[in-house]
Amino acid sequence: MATVKPTRWQESGLTLWWVMLVVLVLDQLTKVWVVQALPLFGRVDVLPFFDLVHVRNYGAAFSFLSDQGGWQRWFFTLIALVIVAVLLIFLRRQGRQLKVLNWSFALLVGGALGNVVDRVRLGYVVDFLDFYVGSYHWPAFNVADSAIVIGAGLMIYDSFFGSGAKSDVNQKSKPKS
Template sequence: MAKTRSLPANTTLAPWLGIALIVILFDQLTKIAVMKVFAYATPYTLTPFFNLFVVFNRGAAFSFLAAANGWQRWAFTALGVAAAFVIVYLLKRHGSQRLFCTALSLIMGGALGNVIDRLAYGHVIDFLDFHVGRWHWPAFNLADSAIVIGAILLVLDELRRVRGAR
């Protein structure tokens, strides 16, 4: 069984909150930059499979509930804030588990990055547009990317934990 390095058990929240803060900062800076440089809903082709394409998402992933009456803004904001509180609790409790806490920090940073958008603008700013021919993946942003990477790391952490328990 491979020995994994972990932080001391008395680790503070600082490194994990720092990761979340970096995610929030880069997410917000990129959103501000694309809003200043690019026109809304006008694709700017960078490669044969990737565009910058500024769109607003009033819903959640894949524009889920985007057409609702507006209540979803507050529901998704509350969900993001609640998730952040749960994540802080888990970070405090499991601060010595590096991969687990890195994953949670990325998820929290992404969730709060999108919460900031919902509070400031009433929608999330998306701008990364990958496509194959005419088929486009739904546009997303750096916060969404951090959430997905965090989720993948959670799965890897669990698989590693399960294999280690054999």
């Protein structure tokens, strides 16, 4: 199936702007609620394997570089904004028919922007979802992180089973019958 290049943004993946907005708003609302409802390092037991917590992440994923002098705040903000810009360009250039890939990019953009807002406004990212087994805890995360992981998973899925699975190279290498 050949993809049609959109001539207007309404024909492109940018029609999923609302997904980006929903992720961003939901992420920010849940973070505001956590900051107001729980003191820093506060914890609410929800299930035997899940708690709500209030923690701050000054680094990136898994608190990478969180113990640095503050430069990482702007470094991670810049990286996220570059990635957002690239994904928005991709969304504009690809047609609406690339549904899974467009959803993956929209989730990635919404999640990245949610964490960028925290970094710029607060200097850190608010995390609050804490899953664990016994004393082994997965690092706390938030709605934006969840959207990023789901978006990355959809992108991987699409590369194997969707629009990315059938590249021009694969099509050219097939013998003609």
